Amino acid sequence: MAEPDQVQAIEKYDVQATEKKWQDHWDSAGTYQVENDDPRPPFYVLCMYPYPSGPAHQGHVRNYTFGDLIVRHRTMRGHAVLTPMGFDSFGLPAENAAIKSGSHPRPFTDARIEELKASIRRLGSMYDWRREIHSHDPEFMRWNQYIFLRFLEAGLAYRATAPVNWCPGCHTVLANEQVLADGTCERSGDIVEKRDLEQWFFKITDYADELLADLDGLDWPERVKTMQRNWIGRSEGAEFELRVSGGADNVDSQGADTSISVFTTRPDTSFGMTFVVLAPEHPLVPSLVTDQTRTDVDAFIERVRKETEIERQSTEGAIEKRGIFTGSYAINPFNDQPVPIYLADYVLMTYGTGAIMAVPGEDQRDWDFAKAYDLPIVRTVQPPADFDGEAFTGDGPAINSEWLDGLHMAEAKAKAIDWIEAQAIGVRKVNYRLRDWLLSRQRYWGCPIPVIYCATDGIVGVPDDELPVLLPDDVEFRPTGESPLNFHEGFRNTTCPKCGQPALRETDTMDTFVDSSWYFLRFCDPRDGQEPVNHDAARHWMPVDQYIGGIEHAILHLMYARFYTKAMGDLGLSPKEIREPFKRLFTQGMIRMGGTKMSKSKGNLVAPAQYFDTVGADALRLFHLFVGPPADDMDWSEQTDEVIEGCGRFLQRLWRLAVPESEVPRAGDAAVVGELERATHRLVDRVSGEYERWSYNTAVAAVMEFTNLLYKQGATEEAIDTMLLLMAPMAPHVTAELWERRRGGHIHEEAWPVADPELARLQSVTMVVQVNGKVRDRIEVDPGIDEAEAERLALASDKVAEQLAGADPTKVIARPPRLVNIVA
RNA sequence: GCCCGGAUGGUGGAACCGGUAGACACGGAGGCCUCAAAAGCCUCUGCUCGAAAGGGCGUGAGGGUUCAAGUCCCUCUCCGGGCACCA
Numbered sequence A: 001m002a003e004p005d006q007v008q009a010i011e012k013y014d015v016q017a018t019e020k021k022w023q024d025h026w027d028s029a030g031t032y033q034v035e036n037d038d039p040r041p042p043f044y045v046l047c048m049y050p051y052p053s054g055p056a057h058q059g060h061v062r063n064y065t066f067g068d069l070i071v072r073h074r075t076m077r078g079h080a081v082l083t084p085m086g087f088d089s090f091g092l093p094a095e096n097a098a099i100k101s102g103s104h105p106r107p108f109t110d111a112r113i114e115e116l117k118a119s120i121r122r123l124g125s126m127y128d129w130r131r132e133i134h135s136h137d138p139e140f141m142r143w144n145q146y147i148f149l150r151f152l153e154a155g156l157a158y159r160a161t162a163p164v165n166w167c168p169g170c171h172t173v174l175a176n177e178q179v180l181a182d183g184t185c186e187r188s189g190d191i192v193e194k195r196d197l198e199q200w201f202f203k204i205t206d207y208a209d210e211l212l213a214d215l216d217g218l219d220w221p222e223r224v225k226t227m228q229r230n231w232i233g234r235s236e237g238a239e240f241e242l243r244v245s246g247g248a249d250n251v252d253s254q255g256a257d258t259s260i261s262v263f264t265t266r267p268d269t270s271f272g273m274t275f276v277v278l279a280p281e282h283p284l285v286p287s288l289v290t291d292q293t294r295t296d297v298d299a300f301i302e303r304v305r306k307e308t309e310i311e312r313q314s315t316e317g318a319i320e321k322r323g324i325f326t327g328s329y330a331i332n333p334f335n336d337q338p339v340p341i342y343l344a345d346y347v348l349m350t351y352g353t354g355a356i357m358a359v360p361g362e363d364q365r366d367w368d369f370a371k372a373y374d375l376p377i378v379r380t381v382q383p384p385a386d387f388d389g390e391a392f393t394g395d396g397p398a399i400n401s402e403w404l405d406g407l408h409m410a411e412a413k414a415k416a417i418d419w420i421e422a423q424a425i426g427v428r429k430v431n432y433r434l435r436d437w438l439l440s441r442q443r444y445w446g447c448p449i450p451v452i453y454c455a456t457d458g459i460v461g462v463p464d465d466e467l468p469v470l471l472p473d474d475v476e477f478r479p480t481g482e483s484p485l486n487f488h489e490g491f492r493n494t495t496c497p498k499c500g501q502p503a504l505r506e507t508d509t510m511d512t513f514v515d516s517s518w519y520f521l522r523f524c525d526p527r528d529g530q531e532p533v534n535h536d537a538a539r540h541w542m543p544v545d546q547y548i549g550g551i552e553h554a555i556l557h558l559m560y561a562r563f564y565t566k567a568m569g570d571l572g573l574s575p576k577e578i579r580e581p582f583k584r585l586f587t588q589g590m591i592r593m594g595g596t597k598m599s600k601s602k603g604n605l606v607a608p609a610q611y612f613d614t615v616g617a618d619a620l621r622l623f624h625l626f627v628g629p630p631a632d633d634m635d636w637s638e639q640t641d642e643v644i645e646g647c648g649r650f651l652q653r654l655w656r657l658a659v660p661e662s663e664v665p666r667a668g669d670a671a672v673v674g675e676l677e678r679a680t681h682r683l684v685d686r687v688s689g690e691y692e693r694w695s696y697n698t699a700v701a702a703v704m705e706f707t708n709l710l711y712k713q714g715a716t717e718e719a720i721d722t723m724l725l726l727m728a729p730m731a732p733h734v735t736a737e738l739w740e741r742r743r744g745g746h747i748h749e750e751a752w753p754v755a756d757p758e759l760a761r762l763q764s765v766t767m768v769v770q771v772n773g774k775v776r777d778r779i780e781v782d783p784g785i786d787e788a789e790a791e792r793l794a795l796a797s798d799k800v801a802e803q804l805a806g807a808d809p810t811k812v813i814a815r816p817p818r819l820v821n822i823v824a
Numbered sequence B: 001g002c003c004c005g006g007a008u009g010g011u012g013g014a015a016c017c018g019g020u021a022g023a024c025a026c027g028g029a030g031g032c033c034u035c036a037a038a039a040g041c042c043u044c045u046g047c048u049c050g051a052a053a054g055g056g057c058g059u060g061a062g063g064g065u066u067c068a069a070g071u072c073c074c075u076c077u078c079c080g081g082g083c084a085c086c087a
Helices: A015-029 A058-076 A092-101 A105-123 A138-153 A204-217 A222-232 A267-272 A294-306 A309-313 A364-373 A409-422 A535-541 A556-570 A617-626 A640-658 A670-692 A696-713 A717-727 A732-743 A787-795 A798-804
Strands: A042-047 A080-082 A157-167 A172-174 A193-202 A235-243 A259-264 A275-278 A323-332 A337-344 A355-358 A426-431 A451-454 A458-461 A493-495 A502-505 A546-550 A585-588 A591-593 A765-771 A774-781 A811-815 A819-823
Touching: A015 A105, A015 A617, A015 A732, A042 A058, A042 A535, A058 A080, A058 A105, A058 A546, A058 A585, A058 A591, A058 A617, A092 A105, A105 A617, A138 A157, A138 A458, A138 A556, A204 A222, A204 A556, A222 A556, A235 A267, A235 A323, A235 A409, A259 A267, A259 A275, A259 A355, A259 A426, A267 A409, A275 A323, A275 A364, A294 A323, A294 A337, A323 A364, A337 A364, A355 A364, A409 A426, A617 A640, A617 A696, A617 A732, A640 A696, A640 A717, A640 A732, A670 A696, A670 A717, A696 A717, A717 A732, A765 A787, A765 A798, A774 A787, A774 A798, A787 A811, A787 A819
Parallel strands: A042 A080, A042 A546, A275 A337, A546 A585, A765 A819
Antiparallel strands: A157 A172, A157 A193, A235 A259, A235 A426, A275 A355, A323 A337, A451 A458, A451 A502, A493 A502, A765 A774, A811 A819
16 A cells, blocks of 8 residues: 655556557557668668468567667668568468368468467567568469569479479378488378479579579678588589490490490599499499399399488498499590499489499598409508508599509699590589479469460460469368369369460479578569569668578578579579678577477477566567577576566666656766766677677676666666667667656667767776786776886785795786786 | 587676686575565675685696687597588
8 A cells, every 4th residue: 555645656667558559659650661762771681581380489589589679770870771571471381280170271371470470569579561471472472473484484494303202191292391200201101202203493503603602702600601512512523434345254235335424523533443333223224234133233223212212321231232233344444444333322313423433442432332342442542651541532642543643632633634535535524412493392382383284385384464373262172181283173274375275284383482582582672563573672672681590591591592582683583783682691599498499399389478478578588688699599498487587677677777756866976977977888889889799698788787887876867868778679668668758759769879989988997917827916007008007016016026925027928908917 | 420519607698809717697595675475675606725814726628839728729528500322
């Protein structure tokens, strides 16, 4: 019960009401809406658009807290900040849910989007919602298909046979993610087979070199760039032909006139080739098998074909079982010696030529194979004297190599390639690990691939004026997961746009990574009805100045988006000069719980809603900023709730300090006021720097420290106001409310404070005095003192005299104003 | 196997350029306020010896460079991630 004649109690901070008030205000005032002709310098901040799986989880909260902080900070620094948001709304989970519940993926997806949007709003994270895009918007689908057709015309999209994951139980192709680690289907449990099927591909390999080279200019985490470099996997070497021998011991071979093409990165070691190995699927195999070997070879090939990808990729199996002799020989062109031709499951048809020259002296796999099959080993690089390994892969002078002898690796490679080219048996060659992007999916809930198959005209693109090809709604989802488009006669049957005869529509849909490969370009002018990307708008905003998302997208999404940006530029679909989509990338760490990633499928989500309803969005945001470096993984532990509550307590403490009727003592003493002014300017310096280098955890620590200082020695209005400005991007609601009460107006429309360097300078610093590297005294000194003065002050210390015990120092290292070390 | 990260109090973390190790917070202990509690405020809190003053030890392990090492170099252990027969 309040005592009426007591001093009026400070109004308590009403978290829920205040957060709602400001979220409504920012929305209705359009604080974070921005026009394309805004005169302020442009800055594009983008969080990876999310897959709508329901209300936000902590990973979203973390992502959008960082993103929103940058948006608000940059705005206060005078930029026109583009901050769009959308939803990656196609994909399997919605379709699987539809199969389960009998509903349609669209209403299901739309409901999940509304849930996610509501929690993003509740976080107080601000976007220009006028620019919202969903992957399944008909307009977005239209331009998605339009781009596909331009890629098709340019030969960047093509159809080819590829081995895919086929589930015999479900009668459908599975995405790699649907195949479990043991090689079975996630739904039916059947063993997934590799089947050769006609699929759509994007020719990303055309851009391999540019994708590799342009990584150097990106301000991205080094480890993401490394992952992309490894994924592209550029290897330089040579490709050359080996004649198949028709020698006397090879009379029944039919391959006497054929030759085998091999790729090698070590042409310098060619004199050491003692056998050749082909992939079991190699097309030349039938012509190399002899009557004596046929039975065994066929059995071997049959066994390999039945192996799952997992078994085949395993290094566990005994090497003796992994290969077989064909019965034929090839001629090593370097020394004209015949070498036996083997098949082995570890040679992949999908890389290089599907055939290798084996050099056991300089390749460990070849060494192991040679040992197992009793094949000769010839060293062609001299290992160092102390080398006691098997194959030697390092550099050294060539030996046993005739005209290459004595040359080191680089020279020998060049000379060997020159020789190969002079002999007209091969060429210098670059190979990539990167494969073309298989984009077709035999599923319903994706963007239809806009082509028609005509008996007369073949593959025909859907005319632009008939776009978008939409998904029919009157479909029945089968429990097997087979796409209902296959059974929808109205969708499937159409007429050829060229000849008008009956034709069949493509029923495959696009990989959802296609949608996310250009959405950031569309955001620049998302309602443009003339073209997928408005060039002027893209020139104004692109590239994205700060892209933020999870490390799990380090390779696929970020590689595909880079490819799309380059390809669209080259085809005139977006400005050609925009070669890279994301200038700066930040990858936040994962949130783990009990050692594993926090995720819906693991069932270990801690919903943000419970914190919104108690401590509020500001406290949860502050927690995510404070808990540790943004790039690091964080563990959600039993202690986490207490830390979040601590952040809430800190905001209440801030409220009591800053709310106008506050009873906190004001600094009265002139010296204290002066010192506070300087401390304030130092805080501005410190926090501004920490914002720049993503050190948000220490930025929060700095304002906590400053609050403690204001409680201890009294506050000034200027100190409080400045701290509120610095905190406005971190805890937007409470700072907005306090600012309005203290000053009127809107804190997020204020300019970012700038420190006066003169005032920010320290007046005195603690100089450490060491004797033999151990701290013995601390002296307050002027920051401007010179070496001589520092040394004089240090030597005058009683503690030092005590340590020296009358002896003369042998050396004095003075690093004013911080440290003097006296060496006795 | 190869390529990246990482290891600091009871806990999350700080220390940006080689110069006071442990900022800030959580937890814990004690105190004030209160009839009491909650909330709030204040003090202490790396380990260790000591009543104290003060000393010793201390950043995964071992070596090295340096006046000085959490930070640089070498070797190793453990943990996390990526690629995994790429010729």
